[in-house]
Amino acid sequence: MRTIARMLxxxxxxxxxxxxMAFADDVxxxxxxxxxxxxxxxxxxxxxxxxxxxxxQVIQTAREQQVExxxxxxxxxxxxxxxxxxxxxxxAGSYFFNFNNPxxxxxxxxxxFVGNANSGVSGNVYPFHSNHNSFQVDQVWFALEHPxxxxxxxxxxxxxxxxxxxxxxxxxxxxxxxxxxxxxxYVNQAYVQYLAPITGNGxxxxxxxxxxxxxxxxxxxxxxxxxxxxxxxxxxxxxxxxGVLGSTDIGETGFxxxxxxxxxxxxxxxxxxxxxxxxxxxxxSQLAWSGETVGAAVTVLWGPSIPGSPxxxxxxxxxxxxxxxxxxxxxxxxxxxxWFDGPGPTQDGYGIATAARYAVTDRLGVATxxxxxxxxxxxxxxxxxxxxxxxxxxxxxxYALTDNLMVRGEVRFDQVLKNGxxxxxxxxxxxxxxxxxTAGVEVVYEF
Numbered sequence: 063m064r065t066i067a068r069m070l071x072x073x074x075x076x077x078x079x080x081x082x083m084a085f086a087d088d089v090x091x092x093x094x095x096x097x098x099x100x101x102x103x104x105x106x107x108x109x110x111x112x113x114x115x116x117x118x119q120v121i122q123t124a125r126e127q128q129v130e131x132x133x134x135x136x137x138x139x140x141x142x143x144x145x146x147x148x149x150x151x152x153x154a155g156s157y158f159f160n161f162n163n164p165x166x167x168x169x170x171x172x173x174x175f176v177g178n179a180n181s182g183v184s185g186n187v188y189p190f191h192s193n194h195n196s197f198q199v200d201q202v203w204f205a206l207e208h209p210x211x212x213x214x215x216x217x218x219x220x221x222x223x224x225x226x227x228x229x230x231x232x233x234x235x236x237x238x239x240x241x242x243x244x245x246x247x248y249v250n251q252a253y254v255q256y257l258a259p260i261t262g263n264g265x266x267x268x269x270x271x272x273x274x275x276x277x278x279x280x281x282x283x284x285x286x287x288x289x290x291x292x293x294x295x296x297x298x299x300x301x302x303x304x305g306v307l308g309s310t311d312i313g314e315t316g317f318x319x320x321x322x323x324x325x326x327x328x329x330x331x332x333x334x335x336x337x338x339x340x341x342x343x344x345x346x347s348q349l350a351w352s353g354e355t356v357g358a359a360v361t362v363l364w365g366p367s368i369p370g371s372p373x374x375x376x377x378x379x380x381x382x383x384x385x386x387x388x389x390x391x392x393x394x395x396x397x398x399x400x401w402f403d404g405p406g407p408t409q410d411g412y413g414i415a416t417a418a419r420y421a422v423t424d425r426l427g428v429a430t431x432x433x434x435x436x437x438x439x440x441x442x443x444x445x446x447x448x449x450x451x452x453x454x455x456x457x458x459x460x461y462a463l464t465d466n467l468m469v470r471g472e473v474r475f476d477q478v479l480k481n482g483x484x485x486x487x488x489x490x491x492x493x494x495x496x497x498x499x500t501a502g503v504e505v506v507y508e509f
Contacts, residue, residue: 158502164488287429393418411437
């Protein structure tokens with residue numbers, strides 16, 4: 063009996079021990095299967111990632127090939143053209159009042175035009191704001207440019223404007239601006255440009271009509287401290303040239319050099335015109351240097367201007383110094399010496415102007431300009447053959463109403479001593495005055 067009992071006890075223990083062992087074996091098998099499944103899924107994920115990366119590389123390569131094909135064969139030339147095209151411009155209008163209150167019945171110029179009283183007898187002063195007590199459209203300016211760089215070496219520039227400034231730029235005397243000046247059209251620049259890979263920095267070549275190298279002020283109203291231009295700009299400097307121009311930076315020194323050749327206009331100023339008035343050509347040259355806060359440029363324009371007289375030349379030596387000591391203060395100084403070696407005695411003129419602008423706040427700025435010009439009267443002024451002196455002072459305040467809209471106010475005083483007498487400006491009786499004071503407001507929307 064004891065033997066049977068022992069056998070039953072051993073059997074019972076074996077059953078209780080065997081069941082857990084069997085269960086443990088089943089769990090181990092399931093864990094092994096799960097690990098195998100996990101390794102399989104991980105492999106599939108890695109394969110999918112590799113496939114996605116490969117597809118991305120294929121798409122990127124296709125895009126690069128498409129761009130290269132477009133550039134080579136011009137398949138999407140219009141799209142590429144528009145992407146590189148830079149469009150800018152502005153609309154500017156003004157009102158000016160002359161405190162001499164000149165009469166509207168004055169006889170100015172051969173046609174007896176009226177309304178250009180601010181410009182004086184000669185028409186050389188206030189060429190862009192010649193009308194007294196009058197509203198006007200100054201400039202409707204459009205500029206298109208394809209800039210050049212090492213990746214896009216070919217481009218162009220085109221500046222076109224309407225308004226009173228366009229009329230003044232297109233005519234030699236202010237009184238010639240008659241009729242609807244708002245519709246007057248002028249092309250200020252139109253040239254092809256190419257960045258030639260000749261030197262380390264390349265040589266920028268312009269061919270066509272381009273703005274002159276000389277002067278601190280320009281025709282564009284938005285690029286000047288004041289509304290009106292100085293008489294150094296009005297009397298001594300050319301506007302633009304028609305020819306070819308090449309410029310390059312000299313290493314990393316801050317120096318640059320520009321050389322060119324243009325048509326000579328034959329009117330006593332080194333410059334260019336189209337059509338050409340004689341067989342001579344003007345030489346254009348400039349050496350410039352730019353530092354962190356100071357810059358300087360020396361420009362010399364020279365060329366024979368009398369048809370059939372290659373030894374008679376006119377020219378201009380121009381110096382511009384700029385100073386920007388801080389983000390709020392900017393200043394410039396401009397000195398000019400112009401000469402005209404005509405069939406008669408050599409005539410010359412020289413002048414100096416300086417201006418500064420201080421940003422009182424991010425929106426408000428104030429500027430002032432001082433100037434002095436002396437010339438041989440027969441070359442620049444009507445009714446005199448002797449030296450003429452002209453003094454001027456201008457004060458301007460500008461305020462940005464929005465990021466695009468600016469309003470400016472200006473007061474200006476000019477004093478002229480011509481041929482020993484006062485005979486340039488007008489009063490209410492049409493008589494000569496030696497000085498005049500004007501005040502004006504300009505509104506500019508820039509886009």
